[in-house]
Amino acid sequence: MFERFTKGARDVVKGAVTYAEHERAPRIDEGHLLLAVLDARGTRGSFALGALGIDAEGKRASVGEALLAARRRAGLTQADTEALAGLGIDVDEIVARVEEAHGVGALSGGRRLGGRRPFAKEAKGVLESSLRMALAHHDRAIGDEHLLLALASRPGIASETLAGHGVTVPAVERVLYGGGRAAAG
Template identity: 55%
Template sequence: MFERFTKDARAVVTGAVEHCERSGESRVEDAHMLLALLDREGSRGSFALSSLGLADQGRRESVARGLADARRRGGLSRADADALSGLGIDLTEIVSRVEEAHGAGALAGGGNGSGNGSGSGGRWSGRHAFSRGARNLLTESLRIAVAHRDRHIGDEHLLLALTARPGVPAEVLADHGVTHDGVRRVLWGGGTARAS
């Protein structure tokens, strides 16, 4: 499938691997893909993000903080936290207790080897594994490209796939005014798509 990716989409995948390495994780997650998309300039995906209000560095840093907050919660979205709350489980309390016992960021699963599937503590050589979520994101981007009758998968298809799937990246983007419908309108028309 990678041969169908444009130069910009390939750069996003490569950038996601770099974000993964910098965070000390062994699995590339869909959040790494979002961070790599935010790094891009001069592409269709970056145009859509800029058009929807994510052009300035402060807003991009806010997205990165939102992703980091979710990592601290063990990768659970606010919807997950709300569902647990409905069952009488206070996620904030659990995170606090785990961090008291094991240190700040213990549920993040980063450089300490916990929860990242590597068994090693930091950077590792070789091919980086893509999590199920990241693989599903790549597959969804292919579906979106085919649905738009595009021959190649661009970074705009990756962005659309991120906004179409439930989870932390879509939630954080929506918090910043970037939704699936908004991205579609910016890229393919059909009305205004200004984020407020």
Template identity: 55%
Template structure:
């Protein structure tokens, strides 16, 4: 599958590996993919994010992702659903942290340094969705723009963080296909 990745998409996956390693996390998550997407320069996804006003989002998105990790990886939609059942997730997290310390529900950490970090099921699913998106569009390569669309389509913590910044699937599509047929960003390649 990776042979179909553009250099931009490969850089995102490599960047995600770096984010996981820097955080001492044993697996690569879709949140790591999102942070690496924000680092992209000169790619379709970076153009889309800049067009949507992504300047200064890094800190905001990093804070939203950190808060989700604090909740044990629970998305905002999950927290809202539980609130509908009368369960206050923030109160539960606060109680757990009182007893076990800040970040007790954060993703498991391994003291063992590994060279190869596997993808979480969510990150694998994101890559599958990106590949399906590229194939559906009859595009020969999977680019970082497909990864961005897949993160949004899949839902979850990364999609919540993007939505909090006002990024929707429709917005990304609009920027990618701006103007008349043949004038969009995707047709330029």
């Protein structure tokens, strides 16, 4: 599948690996992929993000902060947090207590010191969905725009974060393809 990736898409994957290494994360997750998509310049994905208002550094920083907040909650989405609140569980209070005892980011996963990092199940799903997105739009190669569409379409912290900033599958498709055709995935 990687042979079908454009240079931009390959750069996103490499960037995600770099983010995971920098954090000493045990796995490359969808948040790392999203951060790397945000770093892209001069690609179809960066064009779509710019057209949807995510080209200013403040907006990019806001997306990064939302991902960091989700990581601090052990990857729980805001919807998960609200559902638990309905059961009387205050996730923010739990995070605060754990971080008070074990340090900031204690719930964000184990730390990996070296070696090759595998892709988390969700990140693998994003890569697979990007192929489906490319096929749905009759594109021969998988670009960073397909990774962006896949991130926006799959339930999780990346899609929740993107949607919170106005980046949805229909919006990206409208910018890139003009019509907003329904994509498989």
